[in-house]
Amino acid sequence: MIVVLLGPxxxxxxxxxxxxxxxxGLVQLSxxxxxxxxxxxxxxxxxxxxxxxxxxxxxxxxxxxxIIADRIEEDDCKGGFLLDGFPRTVAQxxxxxxxxxxxxxxxDAVIEMKVNDESLVDRITGRYTCSSxxxxxxxxxxxxxxxxxxxxxxxxxxxxxxDDNRETxxxxxxxxxxxxxxxxxxxxxxxxxxxxxxxxxxxxVTNQINDVLTNL
Numbered sequence: 204m205i206v207v208l209l210g211p212x213x214x215x216x217x218x219x220x221x222x223x224x225x226x227x228g229l230v231q232l233s234x235x236x237x238x239x240x241x242x243x244x245x246x247x248x249x250x251x252x253x254x255x256x257x258x259x260x261x262x263x264x265x266x267x268x269x270i271i272a273d274r275i276e277e278d279d280c281k282g283g284f285l286l287d288g289f290p291r292t293v294a295q296x297x298x299x300x301x302x303x304x305x306x307x308x309x310x311d312a313v314i315e316m317k318v319n320d321e322s323l324v325d326r327i328t329g330r331y332t333c334s335s336x337x338x339x340x341x342x343x344x345x346x347x348x349x350x351x352x353x354x355x356x357x358x359x360x361x362x363x364x365x366d367d368n369r370e371t372x373x374x375x376x377x378x379x380x381x382x383x384x385x386x387x388x389x390x391x392x393x394x395x396x397x398x399x400x401x402x403x404x405x406x407x408v409t410n411q412i413n414d415v416l417t418n419l
Contacts, residue, residue: 204229204283204416205308207290209386210316211379212372213327214401215408218339219316220287222409227416229285237270238262248273268298275306291383296390311419313390314412316401320376327372334360345405 206229208216220231241249242256248269255262267289275284290296303309318326329342335358340347347354353361366375390396399411 204311204419205286205303206283206416207286207310207313207390208316209313209383209390210401211318211320211323211383212375213323213330214316214318215405216287216316218405219408219412220285223285223412226409226413227283229283230279231285231287232271232274232280232289233287234267234270234289237274238267241270241273246273264292264295264298267295268302271299272302275308290386293385293389296386310390310393310395312415313386313396314415315387315396315398316408317398318401322402323376324369324372327367328369330367331361331363333358334362 204227206223206227208220210216223229224231238249238252242253243249248266252262252266252270255266271286271289274280286299290299300310326341326344329344330339331341332339333353333356336353336356338353338355339345340361351359351361353359366372387396397415399408399415401408403411
């Protein structure tokens with residue numbers, strides 16, 4: 204099974220991706236992680252990516268697709284995988300479809316986590332993480348069981364992303380609507396788009412996603 208998670212920054216894709224890995228046995232493929240791994244391992248495609256990165260340029264879609272092509276050949280992807288953060292544009296979606304078709308594969312489901320922009324701003328500006336284990340929390344929606352103490356590792360050190368401020372979040376949402384939202388009609392036409400309520404409780408969102416995948 205091949206699944207794509209769509210939704211604006213802060214919609215909770217990362218949280219749900221981790222749960223999908225546990226519940227559905229899917230491998231989470233983050234383009235950022237794959238890119239860094241390819242560069243670190245000095246693969247051919249990684250060397251090309253490094254040239255762009257060293258020059259301060261964005262890595263091309265062709266290189267990203269190449270990195271995905273290499274990654275999905277690995278054994279752990281044979282049972283299916285989840286794409287988080289890719290594709291971001293229709294051009295990338297078309298390139299992904301072409302790559303998968305060459306391997307007799309296809310995207311089985313594209314799950315849109317639909318959220319309200321204003322509520323999303325509040326959600327993002329209130330989030331923070333444990334500095335030691337990266338466990339995520341929120342000022343109101345997901346507090347540690349003991350105030351100031353990480354549930355996972357017991358650390359008392361937390362951090363917030365510098366770009367999790369209102370001005371930056373509003374700008375990122377505008378970029379999403381301009382560049383990524385056109386993916387919705389693209390995948391709807393292919394009959395694989397499923398929309399869920401991303402504003403629901405975290406566990407409810409997980410249940411909605413599981414229902415979608417169970418009914419495929």
